Amino acid sequence: MTTLAPWQESVLDSALRAIDQDRLGHALLLCGPPVIGKRAVAEILARRLLCTTPNASGRACGQCRSCRLFAAGTHADIQRVSFELNDKGDKLKTEISVDQIRRLGQWFSLTPQFGNIQVAVIAPAEGMNMSAANALLKTLEEPSSNRYLLLVTDHPGRLPTTIRSRCQRIEFRLPEPAAARQWLRERGVADADAAAALAAARGHPGLAADWLEQGGLRLRQEVGADLDALATGRISPVAVAQRWLADDLADLRLRFAADLALDTGKARREGSNTAGEVGRIGDWFDALNRCRMQLRSPLRHDLVLAGLLHEWGNMSRRAG
Ligand SMILES: [Zn+2]
Structure with a gap:
């Protein structure tokens, strides 16, 4: 049972x-x-x-x-x-x-x-x-x-x-943070890992457990590093797009990228950025999610994604 x-x-x-x-x-x-x-x-x-x-x-x-x-x-x-x-x-x-x-x-x-x-x-x-x-x-x-x-x-x-x-x-509702941590602990997850995974999964214990098992946290960090490198122009959008779409983790990478964009948007709202800059992040988030939803269709996703990543770099440099 x-x-x-x-x-x-x-x-x-x-x-x-x-x-x-x-x-x-x-x-x-x-x-x-x-x-x-x-x-x-x-x-x-x-x-x-x-x-x-x-x-x-x-x-x-x-x-x-x-x-x-x-x-x-x-x-x-x-x-x-x-x-x-x-x-x-x-x-x-x-x-x-x-x-x-x-x-x-x-x-x-x-x-x-x-x-x-x-x-x-x-x-x-x-x-x-x-x-x-x-x-x-x-x-x-x-x-x-x-x-x-x-x-x-x-x-x-x-x-x-x-x-x-x-x-x-x-x-069904997400559990209280303490209950989520306890549940992960019972599955043998160390407290520090549980905290990091729950933060990334926005309090969702099932997702946190999946990501811990499948190396999702590391993947999320890699996506974050790619976005940072795009922001400083150190890396080519086309290369990143091809790499992100190269295997069956593409959907999860785009999910993480959208999620990290949300965090950036939130930081900008709280910072000294203009409404226009914050709004552009919101548009980018929507466009990336559309791209993610189309992953199962036979389109050239690499071109769409490379365009979006290029825009991310521009947007990040403009906002400083
Ligand atoms: Zn029976």
Whole structure:
């Protein structure tokens, strides 16, 4: 059984209480920051909803046939909808299609194979394109007492209001700094590393842990050094752009660069810089994020990024 972090436990507990008191909605929106453990909680909830003999603490028993099928990954009454592989089979698609949601609607219309409950998890829910979301709305408009729909999203605001308004919201929040440090400590992270990683991840323990494991902190420092070198004209924007995009860490580098630009913008607001200089940083931040979002499309990102890095150098020198 998975060990949950305290911030997952508290969300799960309130959902389990809602089940006990028969006030859990049939359409749930599990939302909150990325990498905070929403999907894991969705899975535990799904297992609990399907369990035929939940235990005294209101959790799945782990013993009944339903729980055993769930653990074996062969339960027929749970469906997970996410990005499918593309036709070549080498990459994930970037949208959840209307066909996927229509298939889900058809599946929901079948009689459950095992117990009398069906559960579907859609993650990331904001990955549904507009027609998929419209198709889902039809399912949401025909509520049924034995059907549960769990929507998992980092960006609830990207879902149509019509969908959000039909869902019960289950919100995940970042823990207090002390709880985040304690959690990292329990995972064997030294206090100094934990503090640095949490500062970089803006208090997000899941991200901090990921970065510590995958060398993300070092990568962030390298990106910072590159931005400084661009600011003093010691390095070529084209070379940096090519290096940043050379491997599958490109997205994380751009994320760090955007994040460091935010810090620079903040320092300038507090310093003696003009509103125009601060505003330019804001525009640059937006442009860099657009570039980051387009990384999965077949564009020439190196040219766009080199242009942006060139601008960073100019902007930094102007502001001094
Ligand atoms: Zn069970």
